[in-house]
Amino acid sequence: xxxxxxxxxxxxxxxxxxxxAFSRAPDVKVLRDISFQMMHGQVVGLVGESxxxxxxxxxxxxxxxxxxxxxxxxxxxxxxxxxARELRKQRRKMQYIFQDPYSSLSPRMSIGQILTEGLExxxxxxxAERRARARDxxxxxxxPVDAYDRYAHEFSGGQRQRIGxxxxxxxxxxxxxxDEPVSxxxxxxxxxxxxxxxxxxxxxxxxxxxxxHDLAVVEYICDVxxxxxLGRIMEMAPAAELYASPAHPYTRALLSAAPSxxxxxxxxxxxxxxxxPSPSNPPSGCVFRTRCPFAIDACAxxxxxLREIAPGHTRACIREDIL
Amino acid sequence: xxxxxxPGKAKKPPSRGxxxxxxxxxxxxxxxxxxxxxxxxxxxxxxxxxxxxxxxPNDIDLLSINQGPSAAxxxxxxxxxxxxxxxxxxxxRVSMIVAVVSVAISxxxxxxxxxxxxxxxxxxxxxxxxxxxxxMTLPPVIFLLVLASIAGTGIWPxxxxxxxxxxxxxxxxxRARLLELRERDFVVASRGMGAGxxxxxxxxxxxxxxxxxxxxxxxxVANAILLExxxxxxxxxxxPPEASWGNMLNLARSTVVLEQYPWQWMFPGAALVLTVLAIxxxxxxxxxxxxxxxNQN
Numbered sequence: 001x002x003x004x005x006x007x008x009x010x011x012x013x014x015x016x017x018x019x020x021a022f023s024r025a026p027d028v029k030v031l032r033d034i035s036f037q038m039m040h041g042q043v044v045g046l047v048g049e050s051x052x053x054x055x056x057x058x059x060x061x062x063x064x065x066x067x068x069x070x071x072x073x074x075x076x077x078x079x080x081x082x083x084a085r086e087l088r089k090q091r092r093k094m095q096y097i098f099q100d101p102y103s104s105l106s107p108r109m110s111i112g113q114i115l116t117e118g119l120e121x122x123x124x125x126x127x128a129e130r131r132a133r134a135r136d137x138x139x140x141x142x143x144p145v146d147a148y149d150r151y152a153h154e155f156s157g158g159q160r161q162r163i164g165x166x167x168x169x170x171x172x173x174x175x176x177x178x179d180e181p182v183s184x185x186x187x188x189x190x191x192x193x194x195x196x197x198x199x200x201x202x203x204x205x206x207x208x209x210x211x212x213h214d215l216a217v218v219e220y221i222c223d224v225x226x227x228x229x230l231g232r233i234m235e236m237a238p239a240a241e242l243y244a245s246p247a248h249p250y251t252r253a254l255l256s257a258a259p260s261x262x263x264x265x266x267x268x269x270x271x272x273x274x275x276x277p278s279p280s281n282p283p284s285g286c287v288f289r290t291r292c293p294f295a296i297d298a299c300a301x302x303x304x305x306l307r308e309i310a311p312g313h314t315r316a317c318i319r320e321d322i323l
Numbered sequence: 324x325x326x327x328x329x330p331g332k333a334k335k336p337p338s339r340g341x342x343x344x345x346x347x348x349x350x351x352x353x354x355x356x357x358x359x360x361x362x363x364x365x366x367x368x369x370x371x372x373x374x375x376x377x378x379x380p381n382d383i384d385l386l387s388i389n390q391g392p393s394a395a396x397x398x399x400x401x402x403x404x405x406x407x408x409x410x411x412x413x414x415x416r417v418s419m420i421v422a423v424v425s426v427a428i429s430x431x432x433x434x435x436x437x438x439x440x441x442x443x444x445x446x447x448x449x450x451x452x453x454x455x456x457x458x459m460t461l462p463p464v465i466f467l468l469v470l471a472s473i474a475g476t477g478i479w480p481x482x483x484x485x486x487x488x489x490x491x492x493x494x495x496x497x498r499a500r501l502l503e504l505r506e507r508d509f510v511v512a513s514r515g516m517g518a519g520x521x522x523x524x525x526x527x528x529x530x531x532x533x534x535x536x537x538x539x540x541x542x543x544v545a546n547a548i549l550l551e552x553x554x555x556x557x558x559x560x561x562x563p564p565e566a567s568w569g570n571m572l573n574l575a576r577s578t579v580v581l582e583q584y585p586w587q588w589m590f591p592g593a594a595l596v597l598t599v600l601a602i603x604x605x606x607x608x609x610x611x612x613x614x615x616x617x618n619q620n
Binding site for chain 1: 340341507508509511512513514515516517518519522526527530531
């Protein structure tokens with residue numbers, strides 16, 4: 001991480017889903033003005049409740065859904081401006097690991113077909129070379145080579161997730177979005193898969209956006225953590241610092257709600273009341289103010305900007321007094 | 324990272340794909356197999372009859388008019404002395420060609436329209452589906468009669484009429500299936516690897532709607548045979564002297580034939596019923612075979 005030039009830079013990314021020409025329902029603004037940067041080889045964690053827009057960010061960066069506004073630059077390439085043909089080529093460098101290992105593998109294709117599908121789409125190599133690369137990827141995720149001719153339904157959740165990881169690796173990508181890769185797995189399997197992902201990330205020097213709602217996993221694997229609430233960034237800091245001294249009331253609430261095995265970390269539960277508001281009708285000003293124990297009248301007036309409170313540590317809160 | 328934690332399934336024999344399991348389920352279905360045992364001999368007989376049956380369908384033998392079944396004419400002869408057996412077989416061939424070709428055409432149109440609608444954007448989807456709506460609101464019988472009277476009689480116009488009438492329902496079914504498939508992660512993954520429309524349509528769309536297509540095709544073949552018979556009966560399908568089951572049944576409109584010479588209409592009628600029934604059994608069997616909820620293996 002000695003590079004000064006960020007590998008990935010996301011600027012003012014926004015996404016809204018419109019409700020169709022015949023509906024009078026309001027547009028849903030899922031992401032609003034998301035900006036962050038990632039260094040080469042860095043793992044950035046994205047945490048937040050369901051509906052906070054974590055997956056939408058990951059998919060927008062890879063243009064699996066088209067962002068409404070904003071710019072994504074990856075290794076000097078403006079991904080958001082690529083034509084369909086250029087984008088197809090760019091896709092070799094950026095891959096996605098899915099949350100659900102059951103729906104992410106086609107039931108009608110053998111594992112070999114699943115793994116070589118992308119290479120075939122991109123017309124990389126001969127059939128024999130593609131097979132060899134798929135076998136290498138299987139070996140990299142600790143699956144037996146004879147998995148190649150089997151079908152996905154014969155594998156357990158953890159094994160299927162490994163296959164999903166292998167599929168992302170056949171391209172030898174630079175950037176990976178891992179969308180809650182372990183949240184659908186048994187707890188006993190989670191550690192294996194997390195360690196596998198971490199080993200691969202370090203060995204291949206991958207830049208990775210790691211989406212999760214499991215704070216312990218994020219602390220373990222990520223260099224930088226971004227806390228998301230209702231489509232906005234609340235706080236962003238190096239992992240160690242965020243867990244040691246969370247600066248945003250929402251981050252504090254999240255951390256205090258997470259069960260911890262660390263007996264020294266003082267457990268001072270700070271309960272949040274109510275539900276996350278609807279993204280189609282978000283609160284004015286600070287989106288978190290409806291549930292924030294420190295909210296004052298001024299919070300409703302304007303959207304708080306992300307301000308740096310320590311090197312690399314930014315937060316969006318106007319209460320200077322509650323650091 | 325330890326390999327010991329991965330349960331070794333290495334000893335199991337190579338697995339069968341979903342297709343092989345469907346075939347196994349089909350062969351275990353008695354009604355479907357009975358249908359197959361009726362249908363296959365009919366197909367073989369109809370396509371090879373010149374090789375083993377001495378009479379030609381349009382040969383007139385004035386010495387044996389309106390003869391009942393005999394050793395020379397197993398199923399008798401008709402009003403101008405043509406052999407009913409030969410006409411039955413030739414009629415079956417025509418009916419089968421019309422049915423299979425028209426179903427093949429409507430399969431292609433129906434699948435392409437449905438899958439393009441599902442995988443393209445909202446605009447294409449909306450446009451195509453409004454077109455399908457339009458095609459579906461046409462009253463079928465009137466549509467058939469008008470089309471047939473424009474297109475005329477003969478094999479190819481009949482094929483055209485039947486295939487134009489039957490694709491919209493299929494495209495609806497395909498679209499519904501693929502709309503759901505489109506949001507599945509493995510299809511998103513495929514797009515994330517750069518898959519274009521062709522890849523999505525034929526590597527993901529087709530294998531995942533093959534059950535709909537196969538079942539629709541078999542049931543629609545039966546339907547098309549009936550449609551063809553109906554059109555020919557009305558004098559709009561296959562025109563005499565070319566034989567078809569429909570225009571052979573047409574003879575039964577005459578009370579004399581109906582009462583005096585039952586072999587002239589009973590055999591084509593029986594052939595029609597038997598074939599359609601067999602195909603429907605096969606179609607039902609295929610539907611069950613492709614149903615993932617069926618638990619027998």
